[in-house]
Amino acid sequence: MIKRIAKITLKVLVLIVTLSVFAYLYLFYSLNARIEKAYAIEPRAIAFNTDVALLVQGEHLYTIKGCADCHGPDLGGKVMFDDLAVGVFGGSNITYGEGGLPKDYTSKDWLRALRHGINKESKPLLIMPSQEIYKLSDKDISALIAYCMNQPPVNNKVPPVKLRPLGTILSALGQIPLISAEHIDHAYTAPVAVEALPNAVYGEYLAVSCSGCHKQNFKGGKSEVPGMKPYPDITASGSVDRWSEQQFIQTLRTGTTPEGKQMKNEEMPWQMTKAYTDTELKALYVFLKQQ
Ligand code: HEC
Ligand code: HEC
Structure with a gap:
């Protein structure tokens, strides 16, 4: 009798483990397909200039939009979160120093990142919250980009975003806001400018x-x-x-x-x-x- 119960328990356990492995593999591969998806998007071209007032507004936006929380006050990037179960989340080095953006990372690539949440290869950026940035007016986003592009290079290598098993499960279930490109209305046309008035x-x-x-x-x-x-x-x-x-x-x-x-x-x-x-x-x- 005891032997029979032990046998059934073992079978149930094997079944549960097998199902869990399949469930995990399913979540892993479906998430991976979303991460590897290429977005065929060309950002709309906008006007740029680098006059001082614009750079000052750009610095202000860098502060009030919380970019420094993840990319650091000098834009050199930093690891924000490192957990053995969840993963490693680091804001990348967004200067043109070593470990930073490639030299040919143009204002168009900046628009790709900030307005569409995608990188130079048109793949989605991870953790980068572009869904809260993409509606910035042309004037503000050009100020932000001009400011960032004109900061001194910082040499700093930040490990890329890495998901560990719990991070994969939480992301696949939508508990970690991983892929902002999925939450952006890519057809949205931002206003040229929004007047700064107390209204x-x-x-x-x-x-x-x-x-x-x-x-x-x-x-x-x-x-x-x-x-x-x-x-x-x-x-x-x-x-x-x-x-x-x-x-x-x-x-x-x-x-x-x-x-x-x-x-x-x-x-x-x-x-x-x-x-x-x-x-x-x-x-x-x-x-x-x-x-
Ligand atoms: C990262 C998350 C986060 C962001 C972004 C954020 N808040 Fe909050 N906010 C909180 C949390 C959490 C509390 C509650 C803190 C507490 O009770 O100690 C809070 C509290 C507040 C309160 C106090 C409310 C009360 O009843 O005590 C105000 C006002 C507020 N936030 C306004 C804002 C405004 C305006 C913005 C945007 C400019 C903003 N917050 C952005 C997380 C956030
Ligand atoms: C919650 C953290 C977080 C905040 C806030 C944040 N970023 Fe990021 N950003 C990231 C991470 C993480 C990456 C790397 C994403 C990747 O490589 O998949 C990134 C990548 C970038 C990139 C590089 C894109 C590329 O093509 O490699 C740029 C440019 C950028 N961020 C600019 C900004 C600016 C400007 C702000 C403020 C408006 C900002 N970020 C706010 C986390 C953040």
Whole structure:
């Protein structure tokens, strides 16, 4: 009798292991097909110039769009995350130094990366959040690119993005935002410029940077990362409604809410939001209050 039970248990175990291996292989190969997909896209050409005002705006955008979080303040890149189960995620060196972009990486290639989330070979970039960048106006994106292309070369080799088994499973199941090219409307035509005014139109334009965490409708929700606190509602149905414009600005500049809650920069990136101009924060406030 005991022998029989042991035999059945063994069979069930073998079946479970076999099924798990097949499930994993299925996830691995389907994800791989998405990673290897070539996107037949030519970015729309835009005007570039390198006047000083444009470079200053480019530097501001590099800061407020959080590029430095992954590529470092000097654009030399850095490993952001290295985990034995999940994988290695490093923002690449985006200067023209050793380990950085190839010398023939043109402004068109920059547009490919920022507007379409793809590399020079038309394959999707991994982890790079182009879905939050691609709607930038022609003027802003040209400023950002001109600034980046004019930074001094940094010699630094960053290991490429590498997924380990748990990272593969989480990415295949959509728990890690891996392939921004899949979340971009590649036919979108960005405006030539958006006027920097303290109004809802400009606020909506800026708020794309908040939507990755506070969700598309800014009403918050649970985090993709297990164990992280949920994202709060930052619209009229959330605490923003109770705060004056001054209190909202104060919160995003100091990381402390009017109720005295001190937010951690690793959770709510207020070191980044503190660099927003008054006009930008006012515009965000006006827009979010209308949601
Ligand atoms: C969440 C982290 C993250 C943020 C934020 C981020 N990047 Fe990246 N970026 C990456 C990673 C990772 C890669 C490497 C992707 C790959 O090779 O598949 C990358 C690649 C790039 C590339 C190289 C593309 C290529 O063809 O090899 C450029 C250019 C770039 N990023 C520019 C920017 C700019 C400008 C910003 C800010 C607007 C930015 N990135 C924000 C993670 C990030
Ligand atoms: C990387 C994710 C992330 C991004 C990007 C982000 N936030 Fe947050 N935000 C959070 C988290 C998490 C909290 C909650 C922090 C806490 O409770 O300590 C928060 C809290 C807030 C709060 C306080 C809300 C309350 O009720 O206490 C405001 C206001 C806010 N964010 C506005 C913004 C705006 C505006 C942007 C875009 C410019 C933005 N956030 C971008 C993650 C993010």
